[in-house]
Amino acid sequence: MYLYSLTLQRATGIVCAINGNFSGGKAQEIVVARGKVLDLIRPDENGKIQTLLSVEIFGVIRSLAQFRLTGSQKDYIVVGSDSGRIVILEYNKEKNVFDKVHQETFGKSGCRRIVPGQYLAIDPKGRAVMAHKSHTIVYSICGVDCGFDNPIFAAIELDYSEADQDSTGQAANEAQKHLTFYELDLGLNHVSRKWSDQVDNGANLLVTVPGGGDGPSGVLVCAENFVIYKNQDKPDLRAVIPRRADLPAERGVLIVSAAMHKQKSMFFFLLQTEYGDIFKVTLDHDNDKVSELKIKYFDTIPVTTSMCVLKSGFLFAASEFGNHSLYQFRAIGEDPDVESSSATLMETEEGFQPLFFQPRRLKNLVRIDQVESLMPIMDMKVNNLFEEETPQIFTLCGRGPRSSLRILRPGLAISEMAVSELPGVPSAVWTVKKNVSDEFDAYIVVSFANATLVLSIGETVEEVSDSGFLDTTPSLAVSLIGDDSLMQVHPNGIRHIREDGRINEWRTPGKRTIVKVGSNRLQVVIALSGGELIYFEVDMTGQLMEVEKQEMSGDVACLDIAPVPEGRQRSRFLAVGSYDNTIRILSLDPDDCMQILSVQSVSSIPESLLFLEVQASIGGEDGADHPASLFLNAGLRTGILFRTVVDMVTGQLSDSRSRFLGLRAPKLFSISVRGKHAMLCLSSRPWLGYIHQGHFLLTPLSYETLEYAASFSSDQCAEGVVAVAGNALRVFTIERLGETFNETVVPLRYTPRKFVVQLKRKLLVIIESDQGAFTAEEREAAKKECFEAAGIGENGNGNVDQMENGGDNEDDPLSDEHYGYPKAESDKWVSCIRVLDPKTATTTCLLELQDNEAAFSICTVNFHDKEYGTLLAVGTAKGLQFWPKRSVTAGYIHIYRFLDDGKSLELLHKTQVDGVPLALCQFQGRLLAGIGPVLRLYDLGKKRLLRKCENKLFPNSIISIQTYRDRIYVGDIQESFHYCKYRRDENQLYIFADDCVPRWLTASYHIDFDTMAGADKFGNVYFVRLPQDVSDEIEEDPTGGRIKWEQGKLNGAPNKVEEIVQFHVGDVVSCVQKASLIPGGGECIIYGTVMGSLGALLAFTSRDDVDFFSHLEMYMRQEHPPLCGRDHMAYRSAYFPVKDVIDGDLCEQFPTLPMDLQRKIADELDRTPGEILKKLEEIRNKII
């Protein structure tokens, strides 16, 4: 089995972010690392975050830094990754790519302790270094701003060499962190250790303090509970970080992210704690003498990994889990607030006196945009619960109060601008400009069965009657013709409205009517009933002149004229579709006018045709620098979109591709997307064909069925679409281009763990659990107390059921979503079981578990005595603790009965077990539970579950159970899969095969009788299969391999499964499922990851494709090595050698290569670049 791996949704979480002017202009840009993807994003003038560039680097990005050469206007990016190399990148604005400026190898690849790469520090005047020393743990490094003197770097270091030698543990207790300054002597090109001083043992982060002429220089050392200012030969200044009043005493306060803002006259720091509170830190200084360090409470936002203060007055907050946000500064914390200072630091016998504060609503920041993040995906199921054309992906995302159920649908999101009712049911709609140089459209023309309505676009859209259009007849086409006149084609003729109001009318001969029209700005072709074509051209004086006639063999089904090429008089091609299942290309050149250039037969009647220029390669911000190719698109009656390349010279058709779009014949319309030609296809759902970062993408829109559409451009909406559906006129814009999915969010209460789908009732049952949090009642009480103390009065959201409807609830003074749940002791758990109707996004039942119980596993089960029908089993643990040793008070399995048609739950009984039941599964009318290392079979009793059979031979802890016939596939937390069998007559469970590789399983899925798919903690996806002969032997053996089982092999089962597929995804895969995302498409493996990405693995069906793609992958590896210097093959084989998986993400970088390189690779493969693009498109279309 060979698989093609393709990322469907790139990681949405952020590892780190930096800001600067990377394109060299005035614009403030942000570079974010999303694990293995490097993105360049920018807030636009409306404060919406736009992605300019997104590059997969096939490596682990661990750190980012930006620097600017003195006197330059442009920032460079330094990337520290697992490649053992440091890479300097420059953003190339013209080509929209990152150019590698420099690459320096310094060590082995991989995230190793002894090879630098984890930290990067930049000298504020422009030089990079990485600190690293033997027998030393480095916590943080940063550059010290010392003007133009020799660059100095600071590091927090901890020497562990003595602790390793001292058996009494005294050395370890006395181990002291040091702040060390390293100086790079530019003259000698030599680094020397300049200064070292003891520093608080809780130190974890360094922040550069401006120096030179701008400030006092030195560093801020962020430590647990403190911020300390330190500089060489200067006294320390220490201030406590204020604590939340409700924080348990044993918890410290740690700074997790920091940002510095520097203006000409002042500078300040924003430091965020692990609870989300931001503090503004300022230094009172006189030249280089610092007199006071102040820490003032600023605002509270969800915990970030990085914060970027942009010069334009924005704060970009890259959240560690959940959506990222863009905030605007309303103030910079000048108002009085809780403030701690080095001057007022009080030291008592118990240490330094703490200072308390209460988080409040945002005062200095206001959120203006959000960037969706699925991080972390905890569980996922693909199912067509809503009975739409394509299945939906249900994902459980986020953590704690920011958790959510997100329903993903393949397609682009749209935003509806206006919907207005029309007096009848319209059949078509057009928009026209009055003059070719106009920026915006002047009229919207709507055609009905027997009338035409003209609406003028201005401040408002209103009906007009002075436009010159004939309104007593339906229209077939309306467009701008020549430079400034309008044309209306109706069944009986062509009405040509000149700019000065004169009207020329051309009437059809006899009783024949016009059935189809094709036109561009200078040419018009009409088809009369019976199959006659008449061709008109606009002459020099702007008159529409009849040029040629042509009798076709039968009625014309559709026709289109290619747009007039730049600088030409006319377009050469006319495409005519006929009812005999053919498309003909006719010439419109004067010398061979109406000659047939080529004929293409298609599978069914073409109903709509469109010529589209596609420039499928990169260049410019998202455009092309390569010659465009002209595509003829045809919507066929069977719902297939047929695309073929038209030779610009001969008109020959080649290289055809087809795709099923929906149940209706697609109608094709030309619109513009980002100033480029794009195609709207209206089948049973709308699709958009457009260019995004060099790829031609054909993506569904998440919108209802539309009848007819036209591009729309006005003052309020530069690039929109006007469409008709039913009796309404709709105006909308298409958002977030380039994204594969759009999502619907349903907020949840706690970190979701797992869920099950009740297929028949279309309900989800979700279990949510959080450690170290107070129960809902306790939280309510604390909140009330806090408001009373603050004198705000009772206006918290008193209703417990409303708690997760958070989001942007402005009335809620302390929404948990924003501030996080108050921290409780780590042995406290809260948990709930929720029944959710995804269609209406309503929770029909919510059971909070009591007494520190937390739910970890769930399944539905039908016991063989059908007394209750389907029951719900939930595995819980009471008082679970991980540190210092994993311990649990008790485990339980709850059995619930569904009431009210599945909408609510009733507890039948609860059975205590001796461990945490992490896996549950139905098996032959009984319940299988994995409790620690024990696999046990239960039957339903009146008061409790009854033990029937068990096997205690599993190595560590069972985390997944799947069954098929009499086989049971058990996943162990550390030791991969175990294949088991149950013998009913002997009532025995035994393991007949296992894996010889210790895999730390995170996700698993049953593929077929002998095959399992799994994912491990280190980011690998793998398939194991029981060899066919072994499988047969076990099935045929009357003892079921039991005799052999008693022997065992390699401390395990007698048989071993074989690894058949192995691939390093580079991200912890948390869920795997086999599903098909397109109607009628083959099934593929879909997986979701902790970083919030979704990917697919598709099995190849032909050997030719395997050969083609493995060769393409090989050439891509050679000719286009990953950006950050990691070897591609080594990356995909990071833990185990990659086996039988072809990396589609690498292959899909083919269109981004320069044209000559594309040709070179294509030559090696004996194909043309176009054919390779077609192959890539085809295989992607098989997946999504």
Place this chain on the structure above:
Amino acid sequence: MQASDRFNINSQLEHLQAKYVGTGHADLNRYEWAVNIQRDSYASYVGHYPILAYFALAENESIGRERYNFMQKMLLPCGPPPEREDD
């Protein structure tokens, strides 16, 4: 040092041991081995952000706190060393 010494397997090993922390040797005891493995593991967790996030989810801590905890544990991952027998 003679030219032949440089290619001697022992001197090569010594060179490796000096250069790369954690390179094993014949007299490596159980404790030293475990300490190295543990430190390497923690370093790997800190280096691989998704794994760090995975731990942070399990323990309901912030990723920054989790990173700090792992770094702190690198000091003495297996407790104090055993008493030397030969001393």
